[in-house]
Amino acid sequence: MSKKKETVAVHNMTKAQWTWHLMKQYKVGYFMVIPFMILFFTFTVIPVFASVFVAFTDWNLLQTPNFVGFQNFITLFLNDDLFITALKNTILFAVVVGPASYLMSFGIAWFINELSPKMRAFVTLIFYAPSLTSSAYTIFTYIFAGDSYGLVNGWLMNFGLIDSPILFFKTESYIMPLCIIVSLWMSLNTGFLASIAGLQGVDRAQYEAAAVDGITNRWQELWYVTLPNMKETLMFSAVLSITNAFSFGGVVTTLAGSPPTGYVGYTISHHLEEYSGARMEFGYASAISFVLFIIQIGTNMVINRALSKVGK
Amino acid sequence: MxxxxxxxxxxxxxxxxxxxxxxxxxxxxxxxxxxxxxxxYVVIQSLKPLDELFYYPPKFYVINPTFQNFTDLFQLMSESWVPFSRYIFNTVWITFAGTAGNLILSSLCAYALSKIPFPGHGFFFQLIVKSLMISSAVAGTLQFVILTKMGLMDSQWAIILPTWASTLGLYLMKQFIDANISTEMLESARLDGAGEFRTFWSIAMPLVKPAWLTLIVQSFQGLWNTGASIFIQSEELKTLNYAMSQVLSAGIVRQGAVSASTVIMLIVPVIVFVVSQSNIIETMATSGMKD
Incomplete structure (x- = not known):
């Protein structure tokens, strides 16, 4: 009995010693990662993890924070109607924009996969251009402008479909759908490029082998050959789609104003801005970002599970 | 058959x-x-003379194309009490400083995470992968506090420093190094007596040019579009995109000028992307995420 314990202790020690040995041997590795890691921890890791603790306080930057238990979370879910609106909108946006942009970026990448290289480069540019600059979507303020000089209003009136111009970005029932359309328009980003590259990377010999094995159309080929071969790319672009789908506020602010009419399209990022930027209630704001954090990590876990079933 | x-x-x-x-x-x-x-449509609008902008119904083509809107835009800009060149300088400086820092720190870090098996490298990389899964708003709340405490209120460093630690470029570069640089090649360089930094600089880096370019373009796109920021109050520190967006707030009368500004803001990233597209696609080929 005592002998066994001793072996374990020795084993532990050697392991620690071995780690220490490796650390000394490869210390140059630490020098190389440290500059990046200091900034990464300062601006991402520490803020995210500290928000878990700050969420249980009433910190406002001026006074000493008090521990308030679950008070912030109770207020969020029971007494803050605006947060519930923001939460609903954020989830609605994410549920529509996330999968739609993901399917779109993969679908279009798949469509252009068999074009000639020059043509493919050109079409890639057309689809990727809207996400190149965040200011491009301001054009939609003119396309959907609320007077008869707006493109859509002008033509609808010209065809006699409406009598007077619609105030698109001031009418509650139009704000959400239009913002979703605009977000989809500019959602073909890095994940789209990754899908193009992933599709190009599938070995042609596999398609030939599959044809011999009795695959008869491109849909079967897609499911049994292409997708299983690019699972890792699918995961990467899914991660980017989800993150993108949850960071939605900017489009709404530019097109519909902040806050938008009747708080339609009001998202968690607006709520965060309100409490951290305007009111400086960092305890409460941290509780909000903590909720957002949990939602995003949860979504990623679900997607990870789902993607492991591809091609089976 | x-x-x-x-x-x-x-x-x-x-x-x-x-x-x-x-x-x-x-x-x-x-x-x-x-x-x-x-x-x-935005390009067409930017080329329309004033009377054509107010045709009913709006036309999809332009009859008498003119650069008047661009001239108007620069006219409007020069009326602001900070010289227009100042906004351009600010955007160029932020873009350059942010991109350069991110490039240097990320390539050092990516190389070490990929090729030096120091204890903890897997953990660091997992943190970076996880950071891709959360939107910037999550860290934003306390990041604001940290930047304020660092005394960076009303400083462009409040925009530049966080971009030095943006993780997407690092992730792509690490995956690219994993796939394209063999450990044996580095081993032989080390056996020949090259130090780790020398191996990094003269053996590894020349081979990861596509990843470099991808990181530069990604970082450039983000920073070029830097608009109004809660950190910047002084007018002489504000960016081109901010100045352009002020034109937008004047409403429908300036539709032509706004379209012109959108075209200007769009044209630079488009050129950058066209030039680097094949390298970016090459980098993306290794972007896959393992569980």
Missing amino acids: SKKLRTRRHRVVLNRSAGGDFGINLMLFILGAIMFLPLY
């Missing part, structure tokens, strides 16, 4: 029906048109 073989450019294509090809190309054309129209 004889299967009818279809060829495309003298190459046998398997499992492709003509109808399917047609359907896919049609879909592609329609989607492409939808994506392209808004951009086309």
Whole structure:
């Protein structure tokens, strides 16, 4: 009995010693990662993890924070109607924009996969251009402008479909759908490029082998050959789609104003801005970002599970 | 059993029906048109003279193209009490400083995470992967506090420093190094007596140029579009995108000038992307995420 314990202790020690040995041997590795890691921890890791603790306080930057238990979370879910609106909108946006942009970026990448290289480069540019600059979507303020000089209003009136111009970005029932359309328009980003590259990377010999094995159309080929071969790319672009789908506020602010009419399209990022930027209630704001954090990590876990079933 | 073989450019294509090809190309054309129209419209609007901007119904083409809107835009800009060149300088400086820092720190870190098996490298990389899964708003709340405590209120460093630690470029570069640089090659350089930094600089870095370019373009796109920021109050520190967006707030009368500003803001990233596209796609080929 005592002998066994001793072996374990020795084993532990050697392991620690071995780690220490490796650390000394490869210390140059630490020098190389440290500059990046200091900034990464300062601006991402520490803020995210500290928000878990700050969420249980009433910190406002001026006074000493008090521990308030679950008070912030109770207020969020029971007494803050605006947060519930923001939460609903954020989830609605994410549920529509996330999968739609993901399917779109993969679908279009798949469509252009068999074009000639020059043509493919050109079409890639057309689809990727809207996400190149965040200011491009301001054009939609003119396309959907609320007077008869707006493109859509002008033509609808010209065809006699409406009598007077619609105030698109001031009418509650139009704000959400239009913002979703605009977000989809500019959602073909890095994940789209990754899908193009992933599709190009599938070995042609596999398609030939599959044809011999009795695959008869491109849909079967897609499911049994292409997708299983690019699972890792699918995961990467899914991660980017989800993150993108949850960071939605900017489009709404530019097109519909902040806050938008009747708080339609009001998202968690607006709520965060309100409490951290305007009111400086960092305890409460941290509780909000903590909720957002949990939602995003949860979504990623679900997607990870789902993607492991591809091609089976 | 004889299967009818279809060829495309003298190459046998398997499992492709003509109808399917047609359907896919049609879909592609329609989607492409939808994506392209808004951009086309903004270019057209920027070239319309004032009277054509107020045609009813709005036209999809321009009869007398003019650069008047661009001249107007620069006229409007020069009326602000900070010289227009100052906004351009600010955007160029932020873009350059942010990109350079991110490039240097990320390539050092990516190389070490990929090729030096120091204890903890797996943990660090996992943290970076996880950081891709959360949007910037989550860290934003306390990041604001940290930057304020660092005394960076009303300083462009409040925008530059966080971009030095942005993780997407690092992630792509690490994956690219994993796939394209063999450990044996580095080993032989080390055996020849090259130090780790020398191996990094003269053996590894020349081989990861596509990843460099991708990181530069990614970082450039983000920073070039830097607009109004809660950190910047002084007018002489504000950016081009901010100055342009002030034109927008003047409403419908300045539609032409706003379109002109959108074209200017769009044209630079488009050129950068066109030049670097093949390298970016090459980098993306290794972007896959393992569980």
